[in-house]
Amino acid sequence: xxxxxxxxxxxxxxxxxxxxxxxxxxxxxxxxxxxxxxxxxxxxxxxxxxxxxxxxxxxxxxxxxxxxxxxxxxxxxxxxxxxxxxxxxxxxxxxxxxxxxxxxxxxx
Numbered sequence: 001x002x003x004x005x006x007x008x009x010x011x012x013x014x015x016x017x018x019x020x021x022x023x024x025x026x027x028x029x030x031x032x033x034x035x036x037x038x039x040x041x042x043x044x045x046x047x048x049x050x051x052x053x054x055x056x057x058x059x060x061x062x063x064x065x066x067x068x069x070x071x072x073x074x075x076x077x078x079x080x081x082x083x084x085x086x087x088x089x090x091x092x093x094x095x096x097x098x099x100x101x102x103x104x105x106x107x108x
């Protein structure tokens with residue numbers, strides 16, 4: 001299905017305006033006010049909720065393997081979680097997971 005050039009640009013502009021309005025509603029209208037404690041408490045969990053949604057497809061359905069789950073990625077994800085839990089340090093967890101993935105892919 002092909003679209004006319006004007007239609008494509010209209011869609012792009014509308015999506016840009018929509019994205020701006022969504023962000024402005026939070027940052028522009030509420031950004032300079034003190035937020036209630038219950039909102040701040042819930043916002044602390046946003047990265048914890050979003051990160052697994054970003055990482056899970058890369059572990060369970062990686063494009064590099066044609067969508068097939070493989071042992072090196074599962075092991076690297078497990079090591080990353082364990083090191084992160086043990087050290088409470090994101091950098092150490094990421095490095096441990098990356099080294100595990102690279103090492104197991106090199107061996108296999």
